[in-house]
Every structure is written in structure tokens, then in C-alpha cells.
Amino acid sequence: NAGVMQNPRHLVRRRGQEARLRCSPMKGHSHVYWYRQLPEEGLKFMVYLQKENIIDESGMPKERFSAEFPKEGPSILRIQQVVRGDSAAYFCASSPESGYSYNEQFFGPGTRLTVL
């Protein structure tokens, strides 16, 4: 059973360009989460999605950031008009459907975004 997959692993963009980060959850997992880790900081929750639905996006910046998890295909985190402050590691995690509070989230290897 393959783990959570993310691509690309490294992404370089110039200011003003768009960044698209992809995440394929583990097989059988219907819950996807995106987290951001800025340099020298902890991981911060961004958004929680289920298939075709954004459930909680309370951690997403109000502008330029969007996420989706379509019926078919990977979850996408999209950052429009990137700025240097968007440089960070973006981790995706997935978990099976459950209301259990000790439900483990499995993390992908992350995408390291560098904005020049």
C-alpha cells in the first residue's frame, strides 16, 4: 500500500507565477489535510477536504490560496501570484473516514516551494 504521495517534491517559482501542488492520499483514505511549515516554524493547519468538498479552510490565507479534492484525481493546493513569503514546505496528510479523535494522519514527503 503506497503512502501519501506528493509532487513535485521541489518547486521553484518567480514572484507572480502560480504554484500547483498535488497530493494523492493513501488508498482508502477519504480525508485530506494540507499543512504549511515556514522556515524555523511548526506545521500550521491550512485546510481539510473530503471528496469534492472543502470542509474546513480556517487556516488558509484569504487571498491567492485555494484547494480542491475532485472526485477523480489528486488533491490540489493552488497558490496564485506567489510572493517570497510563500516559500515553505507544504505537507499533505490523509486519514480514513472516522470520528475517532486518535485517528492517525499519514503525511506525505512534502513539496518545498521556493519563490525567487
Next chain:
Amino acid sequence: RKEVEQDPGPFNVPEGATVAFNCTYSNSASQSFFWYRQDCRKEPKLLMSVYSSGNEDGRFTAQLNRASQYISLLIRDSKLSDSATYLCVVNEIIRGGGNKLTFGTGTQLKVEL
């Protein structure tokens, strides 16, 4: 005040030492607690869950004090391979049955010969 606070370290200890990490959290609605391990900015990996009764997994012991909102991790007989950053994590169940994890900034451990 940060939601989850940890001493950033680094803790430099010799092989075989016992080392303890502490963590405090501010959200009394937090429902479950974990220690994750992160190596060199790679993805975090679950080390162990933390239960109110305390729990042990080999050389690792975790304790939770809900009244004080305090979590601890004890590592006995440290190995070189234990060198990593240890992340204190609290969880809140959110709508849709999801789990919103809040991470501390981590405590760095370096185990030396």
C-alpha cells in the same frame, strides 16, 4: 501565547542518557494528543499517542495532565538514531469528523557518542 509551546532545545545528550521533553497547550477543547518525530525537515511521523493514563512504548513514555494542560515525553537509553526534532501535537475534532492537528515548533534532540 502559542497554542502549543515547547522548549526548542537543542538537547545534546550522550548515548544511553535519559531525556525528558515537556509541552503545554492552551486550548482546553483539545481532545487527543500525540508526539511526532521529524527528521531534517522531512515529513512528520507519528511516534506515539498520549493517553490520560500515561502510556509506554519500549524506551518511550508519554504522560498527559489535562488539568495542567501539560504533556511530556521521556526517552530512556538514548540511541544515536533518536536524534531528531520531537513535535508535540494536539488534536481537535472539527466538523465533518476531521481532525485538526496543532503542532508545537518542536524540540531538537542530538544524541552524541
